[in-house]
Structures are given as C-alpha cells and as structure tokens.
Amino acid sequence: MKIRKTLESVKPYVAGRTRPGAVKLSSNENPLGPSPKALTAISSELNHLHRYPDGVSGILRETIASHHNLTADYVIAGNGSDEIFAMIAGTYLEEGFEVITAKETFSEYNFSGLLYGGHIKKVPLQEGKYDLKSILDQVTEKTSLIFVCNPNNPTGTYLKEKELKEFLDALPSHVLTILDEAYGEFATAEDFPSGQELIKSNKRLIVTHTFSKLYGLAGLRIGYALADPTLIEQIFRTKQAFNVNILAQQAGTAALGDQNFISRTLDLCKKGKTFLYGELKRLGYDYYPSQANFICIRVKRDSRAVFDHFLDEGMAIRPLASFGLDEWIRYTIGTEDQNREFIRIMSELEKA
Numbered sequence: 001m002k003i004r005k006t007l008e009s010v011k012p013y014v015a016g017r018t019r020p021g022a023v024k025l026s027s028n029e030n031p032l033g034p035s036p037k038a039l040t041a042i043s044s045e046l047n048h049l050h051r052y053p054d055g056v057s058g059i060l061r062e063t064i065a066s067h068h069n070l071t072a073d074y075v076i077a078g079n080g081s082d083e084i085f086a087m088i089a090g091t092y093l094e095e096g097f098e099v100i101t102a103k104e105t106f107s108e109y110n111f112s113g114l115l116y117g118g119h120i121k122k123v124p125l126q127e128g129k130y131d132l133k134s135i136l137d138q139v140t141e142k143t144s145l146i147f148v149c150n151p152n153n154p155t156g157t158y159l160k161e162k163e164l165k166e167f168l169d170a171l172p173s174h175v176l177t178i179l180d181e182a183y184g185e186f187a188t189a190e191d192f193p194s195g196q197e198l199i200k201s202n203k204r205l206i207v208t209h210t211f212s213k214l215y216g217l218a219g220l221r222i223g224y225a226l227a228d229p230t231l232i233e234q235i236f237r238t239k240q241a242f243n244v245n246i247l248a249q250q251a252g253t254a255a256l257g258d259q260n261f262i263s264r265t266l267d268l269c270k271k272g273k274t275f276l277y278g279e280l281k282r283l284g285y286d287y288y289p290s291q292a293n294f295i296c297i298r299v300k301r302d303s304r305a306v307f308d309h310f311l312d313e314g315m316a317i318r319p320l321a322s323f324g325l326d327e328w329i330r331y332t333i334g335t336e337d338q339n340r341e342f343i344r345i346m347s348e349l350e351k352a
C-alpha cells in the first residue's frame with residue numbers, strides 16, 4: 001500500500017528512553033506526581049465511564065477561560081496540546097505551504113506540519129534563543145504557520161514581551177503564529193510575555209497550554225488553545241467528536257483550582273533551580289538560565305554517553321543529540337533528593 005507522499009519523511013516520535021526502576025527526570029513531568037484534587041475528581045467520575053464525555057468540554061473550557069480572564073469562546077480543549085497543534089495544522093495548512101519554527105525546539109511542530117503536507121523551515125537558535133529576526137527573513141507568501149515555544153524546550157530560554165510584540169507586529173497578515181506556553185506557568189521573569197493578553201488584540205495568534213507539566217497530568221492528555229473566537233470556531237471544525245475523555249475533563253477542571261499543589265510545585269522548582277545553578281557553577285558546567293521546570297546543561301562530551309552513564313546510576317535524563325545539541329543534556333528539576341543525586345552523578349562524570 002502506498003502512503004501519502006507527505007508521510008514519507010515523518011518519523012515516529014521517540015520518547016525519552018528510560019529503564020524500569022530508574023528515576024525519570026527526562027520529560028519535564030511534575031516530580032510531585034499528579035494534582036491531588038484531580039485524583040479526587042477522577043475517582044468520583046469512575047461510575048460515569050459508560051457515558052460519552054461532553055464533546056465540547058464545556059465545564060473545563062469555562063474553568064480554563066475564567067482562569068485566564070476570558071470567556072469560553074476563546075478556548076478549545078484537546079487530547080494534549082499535541083492534538084491541538086495537529087488540529088491547527090489541519091485547519092490552516094494547505095499542502096506545500098510553509099511552517100517555520102526553530103531548529104532546536106519541540107518536535108511536534110515539525111510533525112504537525114508534515115502531517116498536513118507542510119514544507120518545514122527550521123531556523124537555528126541564537127545562543128539558545130529563538131532567532132526572531134531570522135525567522136522573519138524566512139517568511140514568504142507561502143508561509144502559513146509559525147510555531148514559537150516560549151520558554152523554549154529544550155533550552156529554557158525565553159522571548160521578552162517587547163521582542164515578541166515587535167515580531168508579531170512585523171508579520172504579514174496571512175501568517176498565523178502559535179505561541180506554545182507549555183512551560184509558561186513556571187516563568188518568573190518580569191518581562192515574560194502574557195499570551196492571554198496578546199490574543200485580545202491579535203487575531204492571528206494562538207496560545208497553547210498543557211496540563212502535563214505544572215498540573216502533573218501528562219498521562220491523562222489535556223491541552224488547550226486560547227485565541228480570538230473566530231479562530232477557535234475555525235479550529236473546532238477539525239475536532240473529533242469526543243476528543244477529551246471524561247476523566248481528563250474532570251481532572252483538568254479540578255487541577256486548575258488546586259492552589260496548594262500549584263504553589264508547592266512552583267516553590268520546589270524555584271528552590272531546585274537556585275540549588276542546581278549554584279552546584280553547576282561550582283562544578284564548572286555551563287547552562288542556560290531557565291524560565292521552565294528544566295535546565296539545559298552543556299556536558300562537554302557526547303550527551304548519549306552521559307545519558308547511558310546516568311541510566312546506569314538509576315536516573316533517566318534527556319540527551320539532546322536528537323535536538324542537534326550533541327553536548328547538551330536536559331534535566332527536569334526534581335525533588336530536593338533527586339537534585340542532590342543528579343549533582344552527585346554530575347560531579348563524578350569526569351571519572352566516568
């Protein structure tokens with residue numbers, strides 16, 4: 001059987017490799033586990049599993065909307081933000097048209113573009129950061145979508161409000177930008193842009209979020225997009241009838257109100273970052289200051305060998321060779337004990 005031509009260059013997603021029993025700090029998941037309020041909400045929903053879920057995720061979208069000071073018509077929910085990216089590409093990308101993103105960034109943008117026959121242009125980062133000027137230079141009449149990850153996975157670097165606004169203003173009117181704020185909740189920089197504010201005055205911008213990181217619900221698959229209602233209505237046309245399952249809808253709704261868990265998660269991340277920065281400096285390793293829940297570290301040797309060494313020591317981290325960053329690893333900030341163990345293994349790398 002012949003597959004569609006566009007799929008010839010699509011390779012299956014390769015998740016971070018791990019080993020049974022290893023501590024997994026390779027996928028930027030929440031080291032505290034799932035939101036407790038989400039767990040309670042799920043258990044009270046188990047008796048309803050014979051029912052179909054609400055196809056438009058009404059209550060979840062209302063809750064997300066009020067969380068962002070918007071109304072529900074600004075929100076669409078998906079089976080993870082990965083599904084949202086594919087829905088956006090399915091809505092706007094004509095075959096042969098262009099998708100622009102960074103070279104060293106989250107791979108699902110590339111996947112969604114290829115799925116719908118897009119021509120993907122990848123612009124290298126500049127000192128770990130999205131190079132907005134070079135991205136602008138790549139825009140042509142055939143450019144449909146630009147994916148921007150802020151803060152960027154895997155570097156943790158961020159685009160400032162002013163530079164992002166200037167970039168958006170400079171884009172021609174036929175280009176739609178997707179601003180992925182999967183890690184935006186962890187950002188503390190004062191000049192970190194607020195996607196939810198930007199969409200109010202920009203009808204060519206879609207902002208995406210996930211419940212997989214801060215809320216600890218990666219296994220349930222819940223993501224969402226915020227955009228002007230005209231865009232949301234267009235994206236809705238590609239939505240599968242029941243795309244967000246019943247447990248996910250309940251869990252997401254509850255997790256948004258789990259203030260105690262949210263505060264504990266952010267606090268752990270902040271303290272861990274301070275500890276790790278200090279220790280990495282002491283050991284002489286360069287890293288990118290991060291606005292996310294992970295740190296991108298230069299290990300000065302093949303990251304795959306470092307990954308194997310970590311795995312032998314019982315910890316899975318992410319080697320960044322697949323992102324084109326051969327000598328870099330990404331470490332998800334863990335609990336205090338996990339961070340100490342990470343530093344212990346790092347400090348013995350020289351001898352390995």
Ligand SMILES: Cc1ncc(COP(=O)(O)O)c(C=O)c1O
Nearest residue numbers: 080081082106153182210212223
């Ligand atoms: C930048 C970025 N966006 C989106 C996602 C995926 O989110 P979801 O689990 O909601 O599909 C990830 C997951 O690692 C990510 O790193």
